[in-house]
Amino acid sequence: MKWKLPAWPRVLRIVCAGIVLTALTGGIWFFPGHEAVFVSQFGSSLLALISSFSLGALAAVLAIAVLTLLLGRIYCSVLCPLGILQDLLMAFKRRFAFQGTYRRIKYPVLALLAGLACGGLMLPLAFLMPSANFVSIVNNVFREVCAKVFYWFDLPVGSVTVHPAIGGFLGAWIVFILLAAAVRWRGRIYCNTLCPVGALLSLVSRFSLWKITIADNCVSCGACERVCKSGCIDSGNRRVVNENCVMCLNCLGQCRFSALKFVRRTGAKASGTEVQSASRRDFLIAGGALVAGAAAGKAAHALGGKRKDENACAPAMPPGAVSYDRFSARCVSCGLCIAACKGHVLAHATDQYGLRGFLQPYMRFSGGACEFNCNECMKVCPCGALDKLTLEEKQHWRVGLARYTRTHCISYLDGTDCGACAEHCPVGALEMVPYKETTLPKVNESLCIGCGACENICPARPVKAIRIAGVPEQRFVEKPVATQSAVLDSGEDFPF
């Protein structure tokens, strides 16, 4: 086979994808504070638009929809980080083949996921959201591997790990391995069967203005089909299933007869393209999936939705979550907040919220505490699961309540001074009251915001003497009054 220069549209696509991948990875890893780049993600921005309207999300959703109407699913190749990641994993796979039309399964899948989400069960959608999976893979797979390598080779590089909880760590690795296997097997099969964003954009791209088409001088040699990652070119029948095409543009330079072109659609039925018309059966299946999903979501809500142990030590939700019902129906467990958390307190849940909330973030006070001067989690949440409180509001926003058990307390048991909990309390909700030779903490519940500084620092083991119980409804505590410092009379003599 003759060696050829790659076609320029493909090169352009690769360059754009490289820039986007770098920006998105950088936004969570190298340049914390720039997580706003994730507004470019269709799925999370659409969810944000539904849960809490914002202009940024609206602009992003509209822009991507228009882009898709013009150029097809170009989003899947240059803006979707999980798509770009799959393209990287594809580096060693050279041959692809047409994969039939069974990929229409994506519409019932989308309908089912949407139904479940409407019913309040986000878990399946969260598992299949491309951007959420990308963030989770970067944080729990790439950063962890990097941290280990740096540590083993004793490199003088700061901490790169986000100290993942076991659930998030395993979840991300499983997704990553499954994804790599899927890519190895059938290229971009995930994007055309399970991905909810892919399915949505497929619906739009059916009406796109520019399409890949095959002209009549095609000899069905199969050169284009062999490089088609999404298996949408049927060389034998000279047709392209455009709604499956992710616009990688790999095929463009392949045709020796220039039969394959990326052109503006002229007539209602351009030759060599195929728009599969939806039959009544398709509508029925999709509609059925939607209704079944909604019912199943509601059922899951009623059955397994109760949080584990409502009284003793319920997990605290990130600030801005408001209530678990609200939060769980919006959060896609991407973990942007977890990576942005300056107190290292947020972590992916395993069973803390019950099965329904698997991987949704909770406050793991063994790992850290909610920093008083930080509201990053709310700033970075891409899908509107966390209300955007200002820093001042958040400082008096209760996410939990401290509970003190003196039978575990070192000062009570050993009679020695400790006071670590009161030391770290940012709102003065812990007072050390005299007890025998030492002092014990007393919780002032009207001030406690449940930041967990006390639980995090408590030296008692194996069970900490002070623990945070998450509150079912987050709310404001008493607002503090403005104060001033007293000034010592300088006329006084030295006291020593």
Place this chain on the structure above:
Amino acid sequence: MNRRDFLKTTAALAALGAAAKAGKLFAAAPKASAGAAASGSGTPDMVAIKGGEPAQMFDMGIRELGGMGRFVKKGQSVVIKPNIGWDKEPEYGANTNPDLVRRVIEHCKEAGASKIYVFDTTCSPWELSYKRSGIAEAAEKAGAIVVGGDSAKDKSYLDNNYVAVDLPNAKSLKKMKMHRLIRECDVFINIPILKHHGGAHMTCCMKNLMGIVSKDTQRYFHSRGLHQCIAEVCAYRKPDLNIVDAYRVMTKRGPRGVDLSDVVIMKYQMLGTDPVALDTAAARLIKFNLNRIGHIRIGESLGVGTTKLGSLNIKRITVS
């Protein structure tokens, strides 16, 4: 540090160099009237100053003690240990005054120190405390090397920068992990801020040394008798010079504090080599019961210093 901070630091350093050349940097300190109670002659054991600004009081105090040259010889490396524990602004009195830290660094430089490190194992994440306290910026501008102090999250940092120390003669603190700089440096300068403390009752010179050990060891302190461990770490490495920042004093709800009502502006500073004596004076200043502050008593019994202020030559200065 990001690029902007780096550029700022570089610019500030250049400006500083220019200023020093012009001979304007170390301008004469303002007039001071020696207190009536100034007793004895020769170099005092302790200097107590009130009524001035932190940097200005330090200029006067260190001159009374014989100048920084008495503590820092040419070419020596210095570690400065302020209290940078909390992610709070200077006016809340939770961290050492950044201007005081700056002035101490400038004096060390003038005395010919080869390298000056500023370091603390903080309570809040160190990036946050270093920044919000203003100390990182002030120290870098003055030409010190700011060393991060978190050891809880980054295992490689912990292993590379903290060394295991055995104290076979200690009662509680048999083993600890201490920052390697403390062991490697020639001169160790302690700049605590005086505060109320929920656990140890008061934090000043001795309690401030809890910031030279790793976070694991700090937890060990709390679980094995806080006062005993504090006294023992002081006995292991007594600072060469202590400067007590009692300008803004947190008199309640310490050591973190909640709002400005916790702070009393006292405008004091005490300098000396004896951390026990300085802590005793500080306890009198803040009107705390000395008997409740166990580490001072234990420190005296371990020979770190004396609580008998009457036996010391104390120079008292009021800035007019």
